[in-house]
Amino acid sequence: MATLLEIDNLQTHFFTSAGVVKAVDGVSYTVDEGETVAVVGESGCGKSVTAMSILRLIPWPPGRIVGGAIHFDGQDILKLDEQGIRDIRGKDIGMIFQEPMTSLNPVLTIGLQLTETLKAHTDISDADANARAIELLGMVGISEPERRLGQYPHHLSGGMRQRVVIAMALSCDPKLIIADEPTTALDVTIQAQILELMKDLTKRLGVAMIVITHNLGVVARYADRVNVMYAGRIIESGSARDIYYNPKHPYTLALLKSVPRMDQVRQAKLDPVDGQPPDLAMLDGGCAFRPRCRFATDQCARAYPPLEPVSDSQSVSCWERDNLEEKAS
Amino acid sequence: MTAPDGAVRDDAQFRGKPTDQVLVEVKDLKMFFPVTEGVFIQTEVATVKAVNGVSFQIKKGETLGLVGESGCGKTTTGRCILQLEKATSGEINYQGTDLTRLDSQELIEFRKKIQIIFQDPFSSLNPRMTIGEIISEPMKVHGIIPDATERRARVLELLTKCGLKTNFAERYPHEMSGGQRQRVGIARALALNPEFIICDEAVSALDVSIQAQVINLLEDLRDEFGLTYLFISHDLSVVRHICHRVAVMYLGNMVELADCDELYDNPMHPYTRALLEAVPIPDPDLEHDRAHKVVKGEIPSPMNPPGGCVFHPRCELAVANCSKNVPEFREVRPGHWVACTEV
Numbered sequence: 001m002a003t004l005l006e007i008d009n010l011q012t013h014f015f016t017s018a019g020v021v022k023a024v025d026g027v028s029y030t031v032d033e034g035e036t037v038a039v040v041g042e043s044g045c046g047k048s049v050t051a052m053s054i055l056r057l058i059p060w061p062p063g064r065i066v067g068g069a070i071h072f073d074g075q076d077i078l079k080l081d082e083q084g085i086r087d088i089r090g091k092d093i094g095m096i097f098q099e100p101m102t103s104l105n106p107v108l109t110i111g112l113q114l115t116e117t118l119k120a121h122t123d124i125s126d127a128d129a130n131a132r133a134i135e136l137l138g139m140v141g142i143s144e145p146e147r148r149l150g151q152y153p154h155h156l157s158g159g160m161r162q163r164v165v166i167a168m169a170l171s172c173d174p175k176l177i178i179a180d181e182p183t184t185a186l187d188v189t190i191q192a193q194i195l196e197l198m199k200d201l202t203k204r205l206g207v208a209m210i211v212i213t214h215n216l217g218v219v220a221r222y223a224d225r226v227n228v229m230y231a232g233r234i235i236e237s238g239s240a241r242d243i244y245y246n247p248k249h250p251y252t253l254a255l256l257k258s259v260p261r262m263d264q265v266r267q268a269k270l271d272p273v274d275g276q277p278p279d280l281a282m283l284d285g286g287c288a289f290r291p292r293c294r295f296a297t298d299q300c301a302r303a304y305p306p307l308e309p310v311s312d313s314q315s316v317s318c319w320e321r322d323n324l325e326e327k328a329s
Numbered sequence: 330m331t332a333p334d335g336a337v338r339d340d341a342q343f344r345g346k347p348t349d350q351v352l353v354e355v356k357d358l359k360m361f362f363p364v365t366e367g368v369f370i371q372t373e374v375a376t377v378k379a380v381n382g383v384s385f386q387i388k389k390g391e392t393l394g395l396v397g398e399s400g401c402g403k404t405t406t407g408r409c410i411l412q413l414e415k416a417t418s419g420e421i422n423y424q425g426t427d428l429t430r431l432d433s434q435e436l437i438e439f440r441k442k443i444q445i446i447f448q449d450p451f452s453s454l455n456p457r458m459t460i461g462e463i464i465s466e467p468m469k470v471h472g473i474i475p476d477a478t479e480r481r482a483r484v485l486e487l488l489t490k491c492g493l494k495t496n497f498a499e500r501y502p503h504e505m506s507g508g509q510r511q512r513v514g515i516a517r518a519l520a521l522n523p524e525f526i527i528c529d530e531a532v533s534a535l536d537v538s539i540q541a542q543v544i545n546l547l548e549d550l551r552d553e554f555g556l557t558y559l560f561i562s563h564d565l566s567v568v569r570h571i572c573h574r575v576a577v578m579y580l581g582n583m584v585e586l587a588d589c590d591e592l593y594d595n596p597m598h599p600y601t602r603a604l605l606e607a608v609p610i611p612d613p614d615l616e617h618d619r620a621h622k623v624v625k626g627e628i629p630s631p632m633n634p635p636g637g638c639v640f641h642p643r644c645e646l647a648v649a650n651c652s653k654n655v656p657e658f659r660e661v662r663p664g665h666w667v668a669c670t671e672v
Contacts, residue, residue: 042538042539043507043536159627187399187563187628188563188565188604189604189607190627191607192621192623192624193623214536214537216611217609217610217611218609220610220612220616221609221610221613221621240613244611244612244613245613256611258537258540259537261612262608262610263593266569269545270541270570272537272539272540273538274542276506276539
């Protein structure tokens with residue numbers, strides 16, 4: 001498959017009164033056509049800021065993309081003018097946000113919001129736009145789509161609203177969808193419905209997807225490839241099987257050991273890492289995970305470990321990567 | 330309907346083994362909220378049946394999980410036990426005393442024994458009080474440890490117990506992370522040496538690695554002080570890890586109650602099955618092989634719940650009778666209770 005999106009050494013910093021917050025500090029990854037890539041990590045690790053950077057939605061002040069390059073479908077996103085990036089947002093790249101109540105406008109009807117994207121990007125008549133909107137609502141499993149066009153977001157449940165957001169993201173036949181915690185605000189049975197719908201639609205329409213989540217179960221179910229982020233950098237990337245069955249970074253290992261398993265009888269107490277994530281304004285030159293890491297050596301304080309391949313599919317950013325297995329046992 | 334009593338699982342990893350003594354007994358609890366219309370003359374137009382006849386027992390030292398989706402009544406059940414809501418009907422027996430019949434004066438004694446840990450560590454701590462003041466407040470209110478110096482020593486002891494540094498006593502909530510705040514909430518709940526703690530989504534707002542730390546803390550405290558927990562959560566993985574028995578609620582009704590492993594390994598109620606099927610498991614090969622049957626439809630409004638069995642419009646086993654008769658909550662195996670006629 002051809003590469004659709006290539007992020008190369010992206011740096012997005014926020015210039016605050018407390019200092020420069022390096023929310024994204026040298027992130028590189030690629031997304032192939034039709035592929036689902038997951039970005040996993042805890043609050044404040046920079047996973048959402050990376051996604052916002054792709055669409056150049058970082059608010060200035062205080063945030064700014066200070067380095068790196070983003071290539072999407074042959075275009076250098078960071079070099080586009082304002083009109084150029086507006087042509088991509090909502091058309092070639094669709095977006096699904098976490099909270100469907102805040103990503104829909106409460107005073108506009110569902111129909112108006114759905115057709116707005118269509119009319120902004122294509123020369124479509126009102127009647128055709130309405131017909132397309134009805135088709136889209138049917139596609140995402142909303143009953144009585146004609147009637148829904150005249151309704152407002154507060155008429156719909158959380159799950160229904162998220163379906164509308166998905167319909168909006170799909171409206172202009174995008175090549176890529178960025179889904180930022182798409183099901184975190186939903187109940188489990190509704191989460192399962194929405195995830196199955198997204199998986200089914202992206203497969204059927206051949207759309208690539210970046211799923212940003214903290215839920216390791218969701219990643220295991222849907223992702224072809226996984227990037228694990230910590231303190232503004234990718235610390236490990238690989239296929240889903242690499243990450244779950246053969247984690248090479250102490251943080252990935254700790255994350256997996258922190259999640260209780262629903263399908264197994266309790267084996268032992270959880271074994272989480274101590275401490276908490278670092279303040280991103282206070283990072284030094286060494287590995288950011290070092291203060292919480294049980295394998296840290298002097299080398300870890302001296303320099304940040306590069307993200308280097310350990311196999312065809314897997315890369316790790318850890319000085320102790322070769323000794324991890326031995327030390328962990 | 331009789332209150333089911335439970336045999337509890339006994340395995341080596343569960344220290345702080347539950348005893349046979351019943352600590353809390355909830356009998357046919359109902360909590361209806363009126364829906365009113367009108368500004369000056371309020372008329373009642375409907376009722377929300379948040380909890381509609383729920384019964385269970387919790388043994389001393391036991392952790393009972395209460396799971397279900399938004400609006401199923403799990404939080405309202407917890408608030409009724411604490412007497413934060415005045416139940417519409419039903420009994421809440423705490424060591425034989427019916428809390429619903431006590432006046433506010435008589436309740437004070439019980440308030441010391443029953444504490445709650447809330448979900449949101451941001452809104453449950455007063456931003457204008459220091460952590461030390463927050464933790465000593467309940468001791469002041471109840472007049473235990475009247476001496477300020479001794480109270481201060483107790484605050485420091487509680488902070489240490491909950492894995493916080495003692496210098497946090499002088500800080501304010503906004504200076505702390507979510508995980509640290511949740512530890513403060515736990516320290517405050519422990520201040521009065523309670524017997525019974527209701528954990529209402531106590532770890533749901535936390536990141537995975539911090540969540541695991543707090544789960545371990547709750548388990549350590551349970552073992553050390555012989556605490557009894559009602560663990561209210563929508564996270565089925567965490568519930569399997571921490572609980573001895575689990576009750577599943579749907580639209581104000583209890584649909585299934587069993588020992589933890591029994592419920593997860595042999596779920597009987599179609600809703601419990603759908604719920605377990607919906608949870609993704611962090612294991613790619615296993616996920617690849619799972620069927621991923623998705624339950625259809627959405628949770629109906631509790632203002633206008635379906636007649637008969639509340640789950641029947643979404644149920645794949647539903648027969649004609651399910652829309653007419655309310656299924657009895659019956660014991661199908663020792664300790665395994667189900668509200669379904671078709672299992």
